Each structure stands twice: as C-alpha cells, then as structure tokens.
Amino acid sequence: MTSQIKRGVSLYSFQNETFQGKMTLEDCIRTCAELGARGIEVIGEQTFWGWPEVGVNQADIDNWHKLIKQYDCVPVSHDYMLDYKRYKGRPMPFEEQVASVRKDIDFGAALGMPFIRSLVSIAPEVLIAAAPYAEEKGIKLLTEVHAPLHFDHPWIIRMAEMFQKSGSPALGFLPDMGMFLDKFPPVWRAKFERMGVPVHIADYIVKAYEDRVLSEYVILEVQNMGGVGPAIAMAETLRHNAAFEPKRMLDYMPMIHNIHGKFYEMTADYVEPSIPYDKIVAVLSQGGYDGYICSEYEGNRWIEDAEEPDSVEQVRRQQVMLARLLGEPETPALKAAA
Incomplete structure (x- = not known):
C-alpha cells in the first residue's frame, strides 16, 4: 500500500555543488523532479543571493516560480535564520526579532511556501507575536526540533504548551530526523580517525554510544585512556546526539507539518546506517502524517577532507530508500546526461 507521505528535498543537500558553481538552481530543481521528490525546501541565504540583508531581485523570484x-x-519551506544573539554586535531587541520574522514570512509568501522553518533557539514569545501576520499570509511557522533537543525536552514542551495556548494555527513543529541517531555514523568515525583518534578509542566511543552510556562518563573515560584533542572532540559528539524515540512524535502529530530527512551517509544498498528510517516512516504513517519528508544531506562536511562529495548520488540513494519504505511502485532514477 502506497503511503500518503510525500518526498521532497532540501536544497541545502546540494550546498557543496551550489557553492562551487557546479549546480544552478535549475539543476537542483530538475534533479529533484527526476527523482520524483517534488517538494522543494530552500535556505534563503543559499538559494537567493542577497537574502536577507540586501534583498532579492524580483527577477530571481520570477525565475524560481x-x-x-x-x-x-x-514549494514546501523557506528555512530562515534569526541570529538575534549576534546581530550587528548587539542582541536584537524583541520588536526587531518580530519584525525580522515578518520579513521572512513575506519572503516565504513571495516564494509560494506554506511553511517557513524557525530555529529552535527562537523564543516562543517572538513566534507567537508574529503568528497573526503569518496567518494573514497563509504561512505556518515551524520550529525545528533538532538534536540535542527532542519532544521530551522542557524547552519543546514549553513551546508546545505556549503554541496551543495561543490558539494560532500558524504555529507548529518541523522534526529533524537526526534526533533519532541510533548508531554512531561511520563517516563521523572515519573523519575522527583521519584526525588522529586511535582505533581503540574510536572503538570504545562507538560501543559506548550504542550502549547509551552517559556522555560525561564517555568523555571522562576517553581522557583516562589518554585521549586528547580529536579524541575528546569525538567523545563530545555524544553531548549533542542521542537515540531518542520516534514514537514520541505521535503526541505532537497534529502540530507536525514538515520533516527534515537528515542523513549522513547512504550506502550502495540504500541504507542509512545510523538513523532507523524504517521505524521513523512506520511511526509517521501510524500518526497519519501526509506531508513531505525532505532529504537533508549533511555527510558532505564529514568526508570533504578525503574525497569530493557526490551529494546528488547521496540524495538519489535516500530517495530510493524512502520510495521503498513508502510503498511506491517505481524506483527513483536520474536521467542520463545528453
């Protein structure tokens, strides 16, 4: 049975290729379309030159459409950044934060986006203040639930309670699947070993992660093993990552409207070795989710010191995995170059 869940791609996945000038916006969108991943998510600063400080030419918006x-x-989502803590060398006052969010609401509306992604650091009071304007523009403000936060974290619980109390339908969540990191990613380990982490220490950290050992204990033990520098850094990744429970999304499903399909590596047999997408898709299906899962490749930064990332192939592999999990009859494939 084919799922109602839809496939998409965050163009953030192609950050290496777009930065290096290897892929244009048209290349990115065409690639997604060929893979049957028709939901397109963007980060304004990456896709549209000049956003947000200078602004975007109408010609660029017309070209997008x-x-x-x-x-x-x-169009699915515009992922905006509100870096209010370091704005022009001073904290951004509350009123300016709300005005900044309204500016991104306008931009998302201009692109035809139903959603814009809010960083989890943005205070709920700011989003609630901006919500009436979002409602006018037909936009939902989705706070990204991203590791190390999760749906049992006090900050997220507080947000959910305040969103519900506000009564605004414009407030919701966008879970990032990186919070369900089941195993230590092989590409992470390989990078740390290239940085000089001894194999026996890497073995210990990977096993400790799978055994769910408290991160502080792991860091202390690595120090006792003589680990320094990169070894400590490898152990400290456990502070920011954990294998939280996908089923916790069920209690929040009415407020979940988009999904970041985070992945660090897709193997040749279409497996993400560190994130249990079979369980994740099953939970989303159980909860009646019918929005997009947008591929978000972040393995590039872990391999680019050793090889040239092939983000397109990585996204293709994840789309094959997703199509199979969703019960689609055809396998996504790229057209051969003319």
Missing part, C-alpha cells in the same frame, strides 16, 4: 512550474514541483 518559472522553474517550479517547468519541473512540476511544489
């Missing part, structure tokens, strides 16, 4: 229509794709 032309490409979306040409390749039969669907």
Whole structure:
C-alpha cells in the first residue's frame, strides 16, 4: 500500500555543488523532479543571493516560480535564520526579532511556501507575536526540533504548551530526523580517525554510544585512556546526539507539518546506517502524517577532507530508500546526461 507521505528535498543537500558553481538552481530543481521528490525546501541565504540583508531581485523570484512550474514541483519551506544573539554586535531587541520574522514570512509568501522553518533557539514569545501576520499570509511557522533537543525536552514542551495556548494555527513543529541517531555514523568515525583518534578509542566511543552510556562518563573515560584533542572532540559528539524515540512524535502529530530527512551517509544498498528510517516512516504513517519528508544531506562536511562529495548520488540513494519504505511502485532514477 502506497503511503500518503510525500518526498521532497532540501536544497541545502546540494550546498557543496551550489557553492562551487557546479549546480544552478535549475539543476537542483530538475534533479529533484527526476527523482520524483517534488517538494522543494530552500535556505534563503543559499538559494537567493542577497537574502536577507540586501534583498532579492524580483527577477530571481520570477525565475524560481518559472522553474517550479517547468519541473512540476511544489514549494514546501523557506528555512530562515534569526541570529538575534549576534546581530550587528548587539542582541536584537524583541520588536526587531518580530519584525525580522515578518520579513521572512513575506519572503516565504513571495516564494509560494506554506511553511517557513524557525530555529529552535527562537523564543516562543517572538513566534507567537508574529503568528497573526503569518496567518494573514497563509504561512505556518515551524520550529525545528533538532538534536540535542527532542519532544521530551522542557524547552519543546514549553513551546508546545505556549503554541496551543495561543490558539494560532500558524504555529507548529518541523522534526529533524537526526534526533533519532541510533548508531554512531561511520563517516563521523572515519573523519575522527583521519584526525588522529586511535582505533581503540574510536572503538570504545562507538560501543559506548550504542550502549547509551552517559556522555560525561564517555568523555571522562576517553581522557583516562589518554585521549586528547580529536579524541575528546569525538567523545563530545555524544553531548549533542542521542537515540531518542520516534514514537514520541505521535503526541505532537497534529502540530507536525514538515520533516527534515537528515542523513549522513547512504550506502550502495540504500541504507542509512545510523538513523532507523524504517521505524521513523512506520511511526509517521501510524500518526497519519501526509506531508513531505525532505532529504537533508549533511555527510558532505564529514568526508570533504578525503574525497569530493557526490551529494546528488547521496540524495538519489535516500530517495530510493524512502520510495521503498513508502510503498511506491517505481524506483527513483536520474536521467542520463545528453
């Protein structure tokens, strides 16, 4: 049975290729369309030159809509950044934060986005203040629930309670699947070993992660093993990552409207070795989720010191995995170059 869940891609996945000038916006959207991943998510600063400080030319917005229509794709989300703690050398006052969010709401609306992603650090009071304007523009403000936070974290519980108390339908959540990191990613380990972490220490950290040993104990033990520098850094990744329970999404499903399909590596047999997507998709299906899972490749930064990332192939592999898990009859494939 085919799921109602839809496939998409965050163009953040292609950050290496777009930064190096190897892929244009059209290349990105065409690639997604060929893979049947028609939901398109963007980070404004990556996709549109000049955003947010300078602004975006209307011609660039018109080109966006032309490409979306040409390749039969669907705008999903504009992921905006509100870096209020370091704004022009001073904290950004509350009123300016709200005004900044409204600016991103306008930009998301101009791109035809139903959602814009809010960083989890943005105070709920700011989002609640901006919510009426979002409602006017037909936009939902989705706070990204991202490791080390999770749906049992006090900050997220507080947010959910305040969102519900506000009564605004414009407030919700966007879970990042990295919070369900079941195993220590092999590409992480390989990078740390290239940085000089001894194999026996790497073995210990990987096993400790799988045994769910408290991160502080792991760091202390690595120090006792003589680990320094990169070894301590490898152990400290446990502070920011954990294998939280996908089923906790069920209690929040009415407030979940988009999903970041975080992944660090897709093997040749279409497996993400560190994130249990079979369990994740089963939970989303159980909860009646019918929105997009947008591929978000972040393995590039872990391998680029040793090899050139092939983000397109990595995204293709994840889309194959997702299509299979969703019960789709055809396997996503890229068209051969002419």
